[in-house]
Amino acid sequence: MAPDNWVEWLRLIATPGVGSATARRLLAAFGPPAAVLAQRHGALAEAVGPTVASRLQAEPPEWPALLARTQAWLTQPDHHLIALGDAAYPASLLTTPDPPPLLHVVGDPAALSAPRALAVVGSRNPTPQGADNARAFARALAAEGVCIVSGLAAGIDAAAHEGALAAGGRTVAVVGTGVDRVYPARHRALAHQIAAAGCLVSEHPLGTPPLAPHFPRRNRIIAGLTQGTLVVEASLGSGSLITAELATQMGREVFAIPGSIHAPQSRGCHALIRQGAKLVETAEHIHEELRAVWGLAAGTPAPASGATPSPADDPVLAALGHDPTPFDLLQARCGWDTARLQAHLLTLELDGHVQRLPGGLLQRVVRT
Known part of the structure; x- marks a missing residue:
């Protein structure tokens, strides 16, 4: 699927120096891409x-x-170009300050x-x-029909996509490269699964490499496609905080999971x-907050996603608590000798508790 004038759209966005804002300025001044490209230099310069x-x-x-x-790419199944104004263009992006001209x-x-x-x-x-x-929240919400949107990056992004896929739900990956490239490369298999269960989307022409400025830019699309943004973990200055700030500016809800103060x-x-x-501590909290936005009746059950705690009677787990802890401090708390504690920790590691x-x-x- 592609608009009849996709060549002109592509030529417009492929012009060096023409970003989404400049493209929209040209479209507003002269009309469709063909009309823009037909203008004389003086009119364009103004x-x-x-x-x-x-x-x-x-x-x-x-x-x-x-x-x-791009012509060859469009001949392959499930490859699409969607231009600003097309019927298939996501309406949620049209309400954002900076919608991409071509997807x-x-x-x-x-x-x-x-x-x-x-x-x-x-x-x-x-x-x-x-x-x-990330996997647990995404899995629980995807099982209830919520589409999980993320960026295919390592860490939380990948875990969110994996959780949605595990539930048999839909997930969208907004990438900062050309959609024909997978970054990081080790996510190639994951990218194929996402395309089969939802889609991959990029505003960049095919072949675009992973350039650093593109990743903060794609965050506005992640925020714009959704009714809320959940930040699972983020350091100060993280790109995830950019997504959250953009979501707030767009009038979307922002959720955050608390963690260790250390x-x-x-x-x-x-x-x-x-x-x-x-x-938020469970997916139910998100479900409740977005119930009205998602058009759910007051009696609609929330997804069950509470974490199943580790065995409550294990003294080492009780001494460990929920903060990252050095071995010597753990040993001081529980009073075990080194050999016994190391052996027990190995068992807990193999069981997935530590x-x-x-x-x-x-x-x-915490097992989920």
């Missing part, structure tokens, strides 16, 4: 300046290769217009508990909560 005007009139060196690549989609474009959608974002280096939380990955979530984000963290720290993992 709208966007002489440099961009010259670039619009001079075919980029890479244009023939990009055109051929490249692999999978089902209808997933972009899911009536119930939640962004799940967070650290690329989460704690084991954080990754488990974990750097929790500080961003705690900052969001201090700023007014809703503290995870070793960098720096020799131990953390209890």
Whole structure:
């Protein structure tokens, strides 16, 4: 699927210096892309300046290769181009301040217009508990028909997609590269699963590499496709906080999961909560907050996603608590000799109740 004038749309966004804001300015001034490209230099220069005007009139060196690549890409099943104003363009993005002019989609474009959608974002280096939380929340909500939207990044993003897939639900990955590239490369199999259960989407032309400025930019699409954003774990300054800020500016709900006061990955979530984000401990809390937005009746049951606690009678787990803890402190708390404690910790690790963290720290993992 592609609009009849997809070549003109692609030529417009492939012009160096023409981002989404500049493209919309040109469209507002002159009409559809073909009309923009037909303008004389003086008229274009008045709208966007002489440099961009010259670039619009001079075919980029890479244009023939990009055109051929995109033509071949569109012949493959489930490959789509959706332009601003098309019937298939997600209505939720139209209400945002900076909607992308052209979307490249692999999978089902209808997933972009899911009536119930939640962004799940967070650290690329989460704690084991954080990754488990992301999977559990996504799995519970996806099982209730909520589309899980994230960014295919390592860590929380991947865990959220995995949770939605485990529930047999829909999930959307908004990528910061061309949609024909997978970053990180180790997520290639995951990307194929996402395309089969929902879609991959990018505003960038095919072949676009993973450039650092693209990832904060794609966060506005993640926030814009959804009615709320859940931050699972995030350090201060994390890109996930950008997504949360954008969601707030768009009038969407923001949720955050609290964590250990000693974990750097929790500080961003705690900052969001201090700023007014809703503290959530279960998927039911999100379900309740968005019930009206999602058009659910008051009696609609919330998804069951509470974490199943580890064995309450284990003295080592009780001494460990829920904060990352060094071995010597744990030993002081429980009073066991080194050999006995190490053997018991090994058993707890094999059972999935304890995870070793960098720096020799131990953390209890709540089973989900």
